[in-house]
Structures are given as structure tokens and as C-alpha cells.
Amino acid sequence: MMRLVPFLLCICLTDAAAFHHYVHNQRVIGGHDAAPNTWRWQVSLQYDSYSDGSYYHLCGGTIIDSFYIMTAAHCILSVQANRYLVVVGEHNLDKYEGSEQFIRVERIILHPGWNGDLAKGNDLALLKLFNPVQNNGYVEIANLPRPDHVLPHGFPCYITGWGLVGYGGGIAAVLQEAPIPVVEHAVCSQPGWWGGAALNTMVCAGGDGVISGCQGDSGGPLSCYSDGAWRVHGVVSYGPAGQCNQVTKPTVFTRVSAFEDWIYSIVMSV
Structure with a gap:
């Protein structure tokens, strides 16, 4: 049977005290560079694996409220909220471009049905932020679909x-x-x-x-x-x-x- 794996990866970032990004990361397969300020609800979720102030790009996420980020439950490697950093308005991880906001996480909420088994589903988590996302022209709260809306084949x-x-x-x-x-x-x-x-x-x-x-x-x-x-x-x-x-x-x-x-x-x- 085909083995499934989570799409999880830590990529080291340096100079985390200033939140500058100097890492070369790799990309969505078959993709191309997105234009700046296109997917304004996209988040880079970053993780401090050694509790030394050095954050790593770990996962993506979505802005769903000024205080809340939606991500996958399997991205939560620790229940210690202070080990996570949310970067919104991000485009190029190599550069500080002035569009970014770096926000600490206050609370992690895992879906109650998540048990660590990807095949069982419920792979969902919400992150409550210490400070709200500010509307600086480079961020946007995502629209969500209608409840129970299922997209057709080929959409x-x-x-x-x-x-x-x-x-x-x-x-x-x-x-x-x-x-x-x-x-x-x-x-x-x-x-x-x-x-x-x-x-x-x-x-x-x-x-x-x-x-x-x-x-x-x-x-x-x-x-x-x-x-x-x-x-x-x-x-x-x-x-x-x-x-x-x-x-x-x-x-x-x-x-x-x-x-x-x-x-x-x-x-x-x-």
C-alpha cells in the first residue's frame, strides 16, 4: 500500500532576532514565482526547534481572522506556543521587503478529532496570535467556502x-x-x-x-x-x-x- 507522508519541512533561518530571512527554500512542484501581493492570506509558519531564538520555515498557513491562523495539525511539533512565529505579508524568504509582519503565537488549538494519523483526517489546527494582523496593504483575511460545499471534479x-x-x-x-x-x-x-x-x-x-x-x-x-x-x-x-x-x-x-x-x-x- 502506498505510504502517505505529511508535507512538513524545517528550513533554517538566520538572524532571527531581526527576523531577516536568508535561506534558499524550495518550491511547490511544477509551480512558478507568484507575483508579490497576490496570495495575501498566505502565511509562513516558523518554528524555533532549539528554543534559542532561531526560527525555521516549517509550514504554510492561512489568515482567517485578524487574531487567527489556520494550518495543519501535523505542523504542531510542540504545544509550547512561544516556539512558533507567524510571518504574514511574506513573499521572498531571502529578503526583508518591508511588507512582512512577524507575530508571536499565544495559543494553539488542535482539532479535537486529530490523533496523529493522517489517514483518519481532522488534520487541522488554529493559532491564536498575541497581536492582530495589521492591514498594511499586503495581507488579507481569507474568504472561506459555504459550509459543506464540495467542489466538482476538475474544478x-x-x-x-x-x-x-x-x-x-x-x-x-x-x-x-x-x-x-x-x-x-x-x-x-x-x-x-x-x-x-x-x-x-x-x-x-x-x-x-x-x-x-x-x-x-x-x-x-x-x-x-x-x-x-x-x-x-x-x-x-x-x-x-x-x-x-x-x-x-x-x-x-x-x-x-x-x-x-x-x-x-x-x-x-x-
């Missing part, structure tokens, strides 16, 4: 992130984007695709052997233009072990529309 979406490009591939510090069509559950759950590991609380996209998410893209958004606006329909969860862009092994996302009651219960709580 066009975009994956974005700073994840690996693949074995021996080029590197890019700039946020990458790639068009990636939805694969409906009836197809994605077939033998030879993801079978029983694809739940109806997930969204599959890709699987053409060309474009996919990869390590470092975890927690990032699947953005789709639906109901008259760009909306975040998915959170990057897992893909195949080894080469990420495999035929009939699409990138699998947590389906946001299946969890909106829980999301709003947290965001709207006092």
Missing part, C-alpha cells in the same frame, strides 16, 4: 507555498504558485489512487504527475475562485512518500467546508 484551484520542488530540483525563496484541479472523492478514493485514506472530509487535487505540493507546503491553502470570490477550500495535509508528484497520487487537503462549525466556534469565542 480549477491553486496551491501556494515554499515547499520542496523534488529530488535534485532547483531552489526558490520566492512564494510559488501552481494551478491544480480538484479530483472528486469518488475518484480519489478508488484503489490505485488513495483508496480508504481519502475521506470525504478531504479534498484531493492534482495527481497528473506534474504539479503537486511537497515537503514544506503543509498547512498552506488550496485557493479556488468560487461563489464570486477567492476562497480557501483546503489545508495541505499529505502526499505520497518519496517523489511528491506521482500520477494518481494527488495532494490531499483537509476540506475546510467540513470543519467550519468548529473553526467559527473557536474564532468567535471570547
Whole structure:
């Protein structure tokens, strides 16, 4: 049986006290540089693995409220909130461009159904920030889909992130984007695709052997233009072990529309 893996990756950043970024990171497979100020809800979630003030790009994320970030539960390596840093308005991890905001995390909320098994789903977490995201023209709160909205087969979406490009591939510090069509559950759950590991609380996209998410893209958004606006329909969860862009092994996302009651219960709580 095909082994699934989370799209998780730590890439070291230096000079963390000033929050400057000098690392070359790798990219969404099959993607290209996103234009600055395009995916304004995209987040770089960074982690201090040694508690020494040096932060690493770990995962992606999505701004869903001025105080809340949505990401994947498997991106949470520690329950110590002070080991995480959220960077919004980010574009090039190599440069400080003046658009970035660096915000500490106050609280981590894992979905209560998450048990560490990607195939069981519920791979979702919310991060409450110490300080709100400020509207500086480079950030935006994401629109979410209608509750329980399921996109049809072939619906066009975009994956974005700073994840690996693949074995021996080029590197890019700039946020990458790639068009990636939805694969409906009836197809994605077939033998030879993801079978029983694809739940109806997930969204599959890709699987053409060309474009996919990869390590470092975890927690990032699947953005789709639906109901008259760009909306975040998915959170990057897992893909195949080894080469990420495999035929009939699409990138699998947590389906946001299946969890909106829980999301709003947290965001709207006092």
C-alpha cells in the first residue's frame, strides 16, 4: 500500500532576532514565482526547534481572522506556543521587503478529532496570535467556502507555498504558485489512487504527475475562485512518500467546508 507522508519541512533561518530571512527554500512542484501581493492570506509558519531564538520555515498557513491562523495539525511539533512565529505579508524568504509582519503565537488549538494519523483526517489546527494582523496593504483575511460545499471534479484551484520542488530540483525563496484541479472523492478514493485514506472530509487535487505540493507546503491553502470570490477550500495535509508528484497520487487537503462549525466556534469565542 502506498505510504502517505505529511508535507512538513524545517528550513533554517538566520538572524532571527531581526527576523531577516536568508535561506534558499524550495518550491511547490511544477509551480512558478507568484507575483508579490497576490496570495495575501498566505502565511509562513516558523518554528524555533532549539528554543534559542532561531526560527525555521516549517509550514504554510492561512489568515482567517485578524487574531487567527489556520494550518495543519501535523505542523504542531510542540504545544509550547512561544516556539512558533507567524510571518504574514511574506513573499521572498531571502529578503526583508518591508511588507512582512512577524507575530508571536499565544495559543494553539488542535482539532479535537486529530490523533496523529493522517489517514483518519481532522488534520487541522488554529493559532491564536498575541497581536492582530495589521492591514498594511499586503495581507488579507481569507474568504472561506459555504459550509459543506464540495467542489466538482476538475474544478480549477491553486496551491501556494515554499515547499520542496523534488529530488535534485532547483531552489526558490520566492512564494510559488501552481494551478491544480480538484479530483472528486469518488475518484480519489478508488484503489490505485488513495483508496480508504481519502475521506470525504478531504479534498484531493492534482495527481497528473506534474504539479503537486511537497515537503514544506503543509498547512498552506488550496485557493479556488468560487461563489464570486477567492476562497480557501483546503489545508495541505499529505502526499505520497518519496517523489511528491506521482500520477494518481494527488495532494490531499483537509476540506475546510467540513470543519467550519468548529473553526467559527473557536474564532468567535471570547
